Amino acid sequence: MGRRIKTRGATSGSRALTGLFLLIFLLTACLPPALPPVLKIGLVAPFEGRYRYVGYDTIYAARLAVREINERGGAGGYRLELVAYDDRGDAELARTAARNLAVDPAVVAVLGHYRQESTLAAQTIYAAAGLPLLAVGAWPTATSTTVFPLVPSPERLAAGMWEAAAAPDAALVAVWGAGPPAAALKIVLAEHDARLVQVVSPSPAAPLPELLFSLLPPHVTGERLAEWRAQGWQGVLVGGPELAATEFGAVAGAAAEGTHFVTPYPLPQDLPGTADWLAAYATLGLYVPEPGPYALPTYEAVYLLAQAITADAQAHGRPTRAGVTEALGSVEQDGYLGTLRWSADGYWDAAPLYLYCWEQSEPRLQRVLSA
Numbered sequence: 001m002g003r004r005i006k007t008r009g010a011t012s013g014s015r016a017l018t019g020l021f022l023l024i025f026l027l028t029a030c031l032p033p034a035l036p037p038v039l040k041i042g043l044v045a046p047f048e049g050r051y052r053y054v055g056y057d058t059i060y061a062a063r064l065a066v067r068e069i070n071e072r073g074g075a076g077g078y079r080l081e082l083v084a085y086d087d088r089g090d091a092e093l094a095r096t097a098a099r100n101l102a103v104d105p106a107v108v109a110v111l112g113h114y115r116q117e118s119t120l121a122a123q124t125i126y127a128a129a130g131l132p133l134l135a136v137g138a139w140p141t142a143t144s145t146t147v148f149p150l151v152p153s154p155e156r157l158a159a160g161m162w163e164a165a166a167a168p169d170a171a172l173v174a175v176w177g178a179g180p181p182a183a184a185l186k187i188v189l190a191e192h193d194a195r196l197v198q199v200v201s202p203s204p205a206a207p208l209p210e211l212l213f214s215l216l217p218p219h220v221t222g223e224r225l226a227e228w229r230a231q232g233w234q235g236v237l238v239g240g241p242e243l244a245a246t247e248f249g250a251v252a253g254a255a256a257e258g259t260h261f262v263t264p265y266p267l268p269q270d271l272p273g274t275a276d277w278l279a280a281y282a283t284l285g286l287y288v289p290e291p292g293p294y295a296l297p298t299y300e301a302v303y304l305l306a307q308a309i310t311a312d313a314q315a316h317g318r319p320t321r322a323g324v325t326e327a328l329g330s331v332e333q334d335g336y337l338g339t340l341r342w343s344a345d346g347y348w349d350a351a352p353l354y355l356y357c358w359e360q361s362e363p364r365l366q367r368v369l370s371a
Contacts, residue, residue, distance in 0.1 A: 039078045039319060041066070041305055042101040042131075043298075044094065044112035044122070047086035050219065053245060054114045054137075057294035059084060060284045062111065065302035068280075075306035076313025081106075087113055091121035098122035102129035108324045109305050111136060114294060116179055123147050132308075132325040134301045137241065137265075137294065139180040146325050148342060150297055152264050152351035154184035157240065160262045160353040160369045162188050165238045167211050169193045176200070176224065177215030181240060185213055200224070202231040212237040222251030229255035241265055244293040249361050256358040262369065264337070264351045265293040270365040271336055296336050304333040304340055 043062050047055030066080045074080060083104070085097035094113050101107045102125055109132045113119040119138035126133045127144040135149045151157075158181060167173070173194045175182055189196055197209055201224075212228075214221040214237060225237055236258075242248075243261035252259070268274050268281075268291045281295070282288050305324070308331050312323035333340040343349035353369040 036074055036077055036079050037318075038081050038106065039075070039309060040081045040083050040104065040107040041302065042097075042107050042110035042112070043082055043084040044087050044097045044101070044110060044118075045084075045114050045294075046089040046118075047084070049088040049090075050247070051089040051115060053247070053292060054089075054294055055086065056289050057292045058111070058114065058136075058298045060281060060288055061291065061295040061298040062302050063284055064281055065299045065306075069303070069306050076310035076319060078309065078313065078319065080302075080306065080309075083107060087118050087122075089113075089115040089118050091117050094118035094122040095125060098125035102126065102131055107131065108309065108319055108321050109134065109328075111298060111301050111305075113138065130321045130325065132321065132328055134305065134328075136297050136301060141180060147346075148328055149347055150301055150340070151348055152353065153343070153345055153347040154180040155187075156347070156351065157181050157262065157264075157353070158184035158188045160355075161185060161213055161238050161240065162192065163369050164260050164262050164355050165211055165213070165236060167192075167194070167236075170195060171211050172197060172207060172209045173211045173213065174199050174209040175213045175215070176221065177213075177240075179215065182213075182215050185215075202228050202233055208233055208235070210235045214239045214243070216242075218242050218245040218248035219251045222248045222253075222256065225252050225259065226255040236260070238262065241293065243358075244356065244363055246292075249358060249363075256361070259358045260366075261356050261358075261363070262353050263293060263356065264348065264353055265297050266337075266354045266365065267291075267293055267363070268296050268336070270354075271296075274336060277336065300333055300335045300337050300340055303335065304328070304331060307331040307333060 045055040045058040062082055066082050070079050087094040087097050101110055111134050114137040116138045119135050123140050127146050132146045140147045140149055169192045171194050173189055174197050202208055239261040241263035244263055249256045281291055308324045308327035309319045311327040312319040316323050338352050341349050355366045355369050356363040357366050
């Protein structure tokens with residue numbers, strides 16, 4: 001009798017244990033699949049302050065690219081995560097953001113800083129950390145194997161600005177601003193026997209130039225141009241990419257009319273085939289401002305980084321900063337801005353240049369330049 005009771009107890013326990021294992025198996029089978037590992041991409045731009053319009057362009061464009069890439073399976077089997085910092089276009093804040101990104105081992109590349117001064121301030125920190133930087137909107141002056149300027153060479157931009165001016169040789173010219181593009185522009189002017197004068201404010205005591213080139217920030221150019229127009233100057237002003245900013249038109253007012261600028265970053269709505277992209281961009285929030293000139297280069301830069309991460313993963317396994325840096329030198333991205341790749345001198349190879357003119361308080365595309 002005792003043996004029968006013992007046998008029934010053992011059988012009952014075995015059934016319970018089997019049921020428990022079956023329940024665990026079924027519950028495990030119902031769990032979602034494990035997410036792929038994550039890699040981080042840094043984004044540093046001015047999100048507050050005078051240049052906050054730059055940050056609005058970059059954050060929405062980067063989010064759109066990251067969302068699309070992750071929906072398609074990520075980059076080389078890794079999900080991408082965006083880590084954004086606001087440097088307000090300030091050199092010290094730029095250095096702080098660079099240090100924060102440099103100490104995070106999951107960050108394999110950075111997009112930034114969209115301003116010349118902040119980019120120059122941060123680039124040495126990235127170089128010391130072996131962290132690749134895609135520099136949009138700036139011309140780094142120090143040679144570094146980890147810096148990839150997503151800009152045309154200074155010589156190419158200078159040639160485009162001269163073409164846009166359509167000035168005769170031996171014209172009387174002034175250049176506002178400094179840096180690599182300004183230096184290259186002065187060489188182009190010398191090749192055309194232009195007579196270069198140093199003048200900031202119009203003065204009846206000195207001959208006024210027929211042509212002004214400005215590589216200054218948009219608000220500074222706007223202030224100066226308004227002063228010159230008020231003094232009766234009727235010459236032509238040609239600027240660089242920064243004059244796409246609405247701030248230039250707001251500061252210069254009526255004086256902005258007829259001002260030309262040359263840029264590798266067209267407004268997205270001016271390019272054919274961007275309707276679907278614009279619609280997707282608008283879904284990123286309740287109120288998403290219209291994309292400006294920095295939206296497309298940021299979007300394409302994220303895809304370029306994804307290609308480099310994929311190439312590194314295929315070659316070496318888990319991507320690293322060194323591997324992504326190496327891959328960036330050889331990958332290409334075909335997109336709305338044409339082909340993104342680097343030339344032998346380290347700049348955006350054969351970057352297309354777009355000529356705009358301020359008309360009725362808005363920048364309007366005129367044509368693509370041949371420079």
